[in-house]
Amino acid sequence: MGDKDNQESSHKAANGMPERQFLLPSQVIRVFSEKGKEHLDKNIPSQLLLSLTAGSFMSFGAVFSVLLAIGVDVKGLAYLLEGLGFTTGYLMVFISGSVLFTEVNVLLPTYILEKPYWRKHKYLQFWGATYIGNIAGALFVALLIISSGSMTPEFTKELETLLGQKMKFAEHGWTGWFQVILSGVVANWLIGMAAFLTSSARDLVGKIMGTALPVILFVAGNFQHSAANMGYFSLGLFASDNYAWHEYLLFNLIPASIGNIIGGTIFISLVFSYAFRKELRS
Secondary structure, three states, X not given: OOHHHHHHHHHHHHOOOOOOOXXXXXXHHHHHHHHHHHHXXXXXXXXXXXXXXXXXHHHHHHHHHHHHHOXXXXXXXXXXXXXXXXXHHHHHHHHHOOOOOOHHHHHHHHHHHOXXXXXXXXXXXXXXXXXXXXXXHHHHHHHHHHHOOOOOXXXXXXXXXXXXXXXXXXXXXXXXXXXHXXXXXXXXXXXXXXXXXXXXXXXXXXXXXXXXXXXXXXXXOOOOOHHHHHHHHHHHHHHOOOOOHHHHHHHHHHHHHHHHHHHHHHHHHXXXXXXXXXXXXX
């Protein structure tokens, strides 16, 4: 935080007013920009390691999401529990400093404004490293968990139900493909807001709540977030034979990734960067 915010806090304290317990939107955008520069300055091995851990957390979140929903017949309650389960994965990503590929979408203004980064092609390097790392991390943890024999037949049954919901778009051909893109727009808009609210919070409880509410909504709505689906699909590859890897990739991950880029870039990065441009310049 800058001197202006410190002065504001001191003024409130002097007048007996409670100190504000969250960052202002313009401060969150500044945090995003600083975080983007930090990631860009890392070498490729560091980017890959951080993306591997993020991908692994997606599989952990997917496992917890499925486990909590086993045997729950009431749809609303099942959606709530699935969302709470996956909140764990996103919290581990946000708080640990790990990197999801979709994070590129909320850091895009940094790359646009910092022209040297475009010339050095760091944008594409970062995007590629995180996407590959996320998939590899998700596959590793999924293989580890399924090979351990810890999961029950009930787990596989519930997982297959979730996979069927995510792959239902494949039945509609090109129409379904574009529906996944639109669903991906909504998904990363929500996950971008989860990152926004988490960055705004100053304590762990606030970060948990800021992450949980958008994640529960995106899970309940069956919106397609490529990073989350990497976790579910990785488990599906080792626990079920309902779909092949190329079906997950072609009918979901590719269109979902396109939608995620649009949703995060336009509705989070560019909207808030433009709306608070005067505050960011001060």
